[in-house]
Amino acid sequence: MNVAIKIAIRFFLFWIMQVLVFNQLEFGFGIHLMIYPLFIMLLPFDTGIFTLLLLSFGLGILIDAFSNTFGLHTSALVMMAYFRPIIFNLFSQREGYDPLKEPSLFDMGTRWFIFVYGYLLLIHHFWFFLIEIFRFNEILMILQNTILSIIISFIVSLLILTLISKKSKFK
Amino acid sequence: MRKLIAFFQRFRVFLFFALLQIISLSVYITFLAFPRFQYLTTANSVTGQIYSWENDLTKHFNLSAENTKLQEENIALRAQLPKSLMKLSNNTVKIKDSLYKQQYEYIAGEVINSTVSNRNNYFTINIGEKHGVKRLMGVFSANGVVGVIHSTSSHFSVVKSVLTKDINIDVTIEPIGLFGLLKWDGKHPARGNIAGISNDLKIPRGSKVLTRGGSGIFPKGLLVGTVDAVYAIEGEAVWDVVINFSEEYRSLQRIYVVRNLMLEEQQKIEEGIPIDKEERQ
Structure with missing residues (x-):
């Protein structure tokens, strides 16, 4: 399948799923389930930084328009997209990345994925709750929300990843 | 000049990132204070329409509980009707009463989208300017206070709920x-x-x-x-x-918007209160 079409379909699916399904789930304890960072994570290795930033800005604005957060998701997602190349460089192998592979669990290995996606989620979620709460005396609540949300978001992201990846191709 | 261009060349990624970041944050901050871009909220007609379709599907899940709630409210209201009061004296004559004047009117509506887990939670309701809803009107339900209207469009409105940082009712x-x-x-x-x-x-x-x-x-x-x-x-x-x-804000569906018919009169007379600068903190 053409890469551009695949990305467009994923863009639409992640947006619809976040807005109509995951935004409606209430866990309590300040947990906010966000799965759309996975879309930015799964973009091909050779995606330019400007494309990354623009895609994250677009997806963020669309999600904001549907959840009454007015720019909060956008800001956090743009922040994460800016850090994606930096984190990728930190965890690159000696020979660099193979542009034919996908930055997912099944192509790059469990260890790589947990660290890279974990760091990116940490940046995204921390920035999100920091801007949303924005009070120094509620720093404990920021940390609690961040940590609990990361755990839930990561697990759900793994489930989605197993659904959308064609694992059999690499056996 | 050449150095300036070289500077932009070198930091173009960061500058672009900063630009996007400034746009989104300034939209966010101006929005919390005063809504300016209508199309960025769920009060705009496209998102409002999609959420009302979704609500048409999901609202029936709570139907029986919602009905009991409305029934209880009806019972309470019915108890106040003249019909259910016993007449204690027969020699009164009914005259047109000018002692009471209507001060509040209520507009009924339905919540079509809501969150409760954010730090600031906003609800979208399916009534708007066409039904007489304006910014800063109060919103309540059968069981209690819900919030204040934050922004409106012709058919939908966004409510700043009690579950926000600076609700201050x-x-x-x-x-x-x-x-x-x-x-x-x-x-x-x-x-x-x-x-x-x-x-x-x-x-x-x-x-x-x-x-x-x-x-x-x-x-x-x-x-x-x-x-x-x-x-x-x-x-x-x-x-x-x-x-x-x-x-229970997690399962809130039916709401009423308050229209105060004497609000202007009250605001006009309160404008006359002199503001003491030291008192303003």
């Missing part, structure tokens, strides 16, 4: 009659706080919290919740009052 604690401001600390959607209650008076657990009706947004005496616990704040002469909201 003025409330009183009955039967003592103390005044305070309603707050929410963002921890649990069933519990709120009241600020500004001085600690020289005892507050019994379970006392009712009602709206004060001072700002003209809500009528006086709407239920907000009941006092759950009272804590002392070290070094301050006020109580930290924790209340249980009487409304």
